[in-house]
Amino acid sequence: SAEVIGASNLSGVRHVVLVLSGKGGVGKSTVAAQLALSLRHAGKKVGILDVDLCGPSIPRMFKAQDSDVHQCDSGWVPVFVDQEKSISLMSIGFLLEKPDDAVVWRGPKKNALIKQFVADVAWGELDFLIVDTPPGTSDEHISTVEALRPYRPLGAILVTTPQAVAVGDVRREVTFCKKTGLRVLGIVENMSGFVCPHCSECTNIFSKGGGEELAKYAGVPFLGSVPLDPQLSQSLEEGRDFIREFPKSSAFPALAHIAQQVLDGASQRSS
Template structure:
């Protein structure tokens, strides 16, 4: 048994050995733009010349394949695990999503906890990512055992940090002055920025376009690139 565990651990190291930085994207509730931000961060980092992967473990509604217009793609396996779907003309973003494995988009919602946790651990360890500068992990909304499973599976690897996505409205009395910014001050963590709501951003996601390249004059563009730059700066300091 011990020998088998050692072999499994070695396999886990192999598939993530070429990933330099892992970034979790979280939200306290659904519908706040977590998957949108995951996708746009990946595009911004790709446009900065970085090799990027997205691991979509949002079992409540895996929307990133649709945002990147690869929802009909099929995944296959190689000797070292699942091969991710490569996105865009330059194939510079590698994507693995639970959505690729479901016959119907809502199938995973009714799964019980142990099945969800087992799949998340398998996703983390069994995807052949190759060499990546960043792996962005889009997690389910809220806080649950699924998040614990994700963090535990990633703990031995190069976890850069986490981005918490929230909305600007009032939360509780403690945070009544500014939503996410006040929350960041209270928690003593950096406030990365505020992305304004922009119909062009929604349009680009619905049409599967690269917002960073297509709408550089949008008010959301500098906000997204500023957040990506702070992540790049943090990754350079941690290297």
């Protein structure tokens, strides 16, 4: 049955991390991609599963939007983005006829697709599977969590920006995680300053510290703040070699620190 195939497809995955955000535009997919690259930098084998039905952006970030997805006996074969095959991707975007097709479906069909999608990717051996989810806490998230539950997901990282509005959204995320029994690994405050491309000085455009305050309030770890690096954003927009440019960016030290905490949490879970 599909359930059995799904179990075997995820049996080689050691840890699953869901990346959640209460609203769109907080850079959740960018954080998911950067976290994957940071874990790969630490010598780990990483997969990214993009379950954002309305705006799958992971393929474009990795210049993989024209890739064809093939099937094997146990399901879809993920797309490798580097020679070493240390990062693999699977996105709903690969399955759409045209990349610009919006997925306009009612809930039950979406939920069935997500469950099948989570179960049907032949990941092989992975240290981490990063799951990029749509914004919000909808049915689709519940379907994703339920589909992954048999494989004991490691937990969730919540992405916010420094403004208080986004902070309100994260409160709902924390509640969602409690209700669905998903462990919150911590909160990442994204875009928490603007790095000048000329002098590399970091300026706070928004109020600072919303993420940290929220983490205290919710009683969950604060994983760190990631500055907005315009050069890295441009690299993403233009489809340049984000994988090579990322380690040189000012966001890298912050992400490396966040990845290290995820690794520490993972080794505590395994021991």
